[in-house]
Amino acid sequence: MKIGVLYERWHETEEYPGENMEDTAAKKKRKRPKLDREEIFAALTKLGHEPSYIELDGENQTLFAIARAKVDLIFNLVDSYGGNDSHDYNIPAFLELLDIPYTGTGPHGLILAQDKSVSKKIVAFHGLKTPxxxxxxxxxxxxxxxxxxxxxxxxxxxxxxxxxxxxxxxxxxxxxxxxxxxxxxxxxxxxxxxxYIEGREIYAAFVGNASPEALPLVELDLSRLPPDTPRIAGREVKFERDSEIYRLTKSALAENLDEDAIERLQEAGRTAYRALRLRDYGRIDMRLTSEGDIYVIEANPNPWLSSSAEFAIAARGSERTYTEAIGAIIDAARSRYPHRFK
Ligand SMILES: Nc1ncnc2c1ncn2[C@@H]1O[C@H](COP(=O)(O)OP(=O)(O)O)[C@@H](O)[C@H]1O
Ligand SMILES: [Mg+2]
The missing domain is CATH 3.30.1490.20 (ATP-grasp fold, A domain)
Incomplete structure (x- = not known):
């Protein structure tokens, strides 16, 4: 298939704050990590597809480029437009108008997940706990x-x-x-x-639609943070690569969870995934308290697909290579267009 890897250029500097820094020794030492789109491009090539990049830069000209692109499917990596992330849902909405198949959650799900106060009400309706x-x-x-x-x-x-x-x-x-x-x-x-819910930070990733497959759970271990630092995945934990807080935390497959807890976490995650209309792949962030209560914190449609990010960690736990994980997303997307792809 001809697959357009659609992304917004503006986003890069945020993903890798290091790129923005003055020329410090730290920056020189650090090798630029591969961008998610480069990894996806390579995976699509390995899968036998013909990928190409389509870049948005917040200028409307680039929107016309999407309309002109001769592709069978868009791999949608866009989570903001012109740097404004509340615009994310307009991109799949535009693709629907153009009748171009694309991966991931549609406008409806992106709107629901974007407004945490609304998505909390929906998951509560389905009997899940949320703070x-x-x-x-x-x-x-x-x-x-x-x-x-x-x-x-x-x-x-x-x-x-x-x-x-x-x-x-x-x-x-x-x-x-x-x-x-x-x-x-x-x-x-x-x-x-x-x-604030004190507890273990657990991520449940899913792939698929009608019966989404729960991938093995991932945990962000926050237990080594200094005692005076709140145990949350704030900006420092996620992005400040030079900070102590960043070094002391890491995501890995969750260990030391009994079967019952695993099942309850995956089931809660699956309920939220469905209720919030996530599609093809996604990640639900939860907290597990020492009493065994599960709280849904938020839903992430189209979560970050870097090979070092939580979705890929979960996919590796399901015995998939990174390339196979990308293939599973493509398969999920294709199956939503049965008349288009045989
Ligand atoms: N109610 C809460 N109780 C405990 N920790 C929370 C709560 N809400 C958020 N957090 C912490 O903050 C992190 C980021 O919050 P989240 O709502 O997921 O924001 P974002 O959409 O920016 O990822 C979570 O991963 C979790 O560590
Ligand atoms: Mg989050």
Missing amino acids: FSAVSHHGRVDYAHDVKFPLIVKPSSEDGSIGIDVGSVVTSVKELMERIDRLHGEFDCPVLIEE
Whole structure:
């Protein structure tokens, strides 16, 4: 198949903050990690497809390039447009108008997952636990449970731990007010105030649609963080490669989980995956408390596909190579267009 690997250029500097840095010794020492799109391109070639890149840069001209592209399928890696990640759902919406098949979640699922306050209500309807929360937009309260400290304060519709750092967990009204004020200053979206759930950070990845296959669970081990640092996957943990916090945390296949917990986590993940209309592949972030309670934190449609990221770790745990994992995503996408692909 001719496959267009669609991505937005703007995103690169965010994925690898190092690329943005002054010419420091640290930057020189560090080899540029392969970009996810390069790894996917190589995997598609190995699978016998003919990949090509289609780059968006926030200028409308590049949208026309999609319309003109002669491809059978788009591998959609776009999670923002013009740097604005609330635009992510418009890309698959545009592809639908153009009648071009594409991988991953559609506009509907992207909208649901993007608004954490909405997706929490949906998973709660399906009987899953999600932390009690309140939502504030410039002082107006959208809804409020009777939340109790400690709380975590985060933008209601951002991703990649934008707006989440070591100061996000608050234990007093003063800290809470300051944090809310700060997020309102930085972001245009409402602020989600959630009960902080102490527990293991577990990721459940899925591939497929009608009966999505649960891949082995992945855990981000936060237990080695210094005692005064909240055990959360904030910006430092995810991106600040030179920080101690980054070095002390790592994701790997989850160990020391009994069969019952594994099954409950995968089932909760699958319910959320379906309820939020995720497609082809996705990852549900959860917390498992010492009492065995499972809380859904958020859903990630089209999660990061770098070979070092959690989805690929989970896929390797299912005895797939990285190339096979990419192949499984293509197969899932193809099966949604039965009249197009025989
Ligand atoms: N209610 C919560 N209780 C405990 N930790 C949380 C909670 N909400 C978020 N976190 C921590 O913050 C991280 C990032 O939050 P998340 O909502 O997943 O944001 P993002 O969409 O930016 O990934 C989570 O992976 C988790 O470690
Ligand atoms: Mg997350």
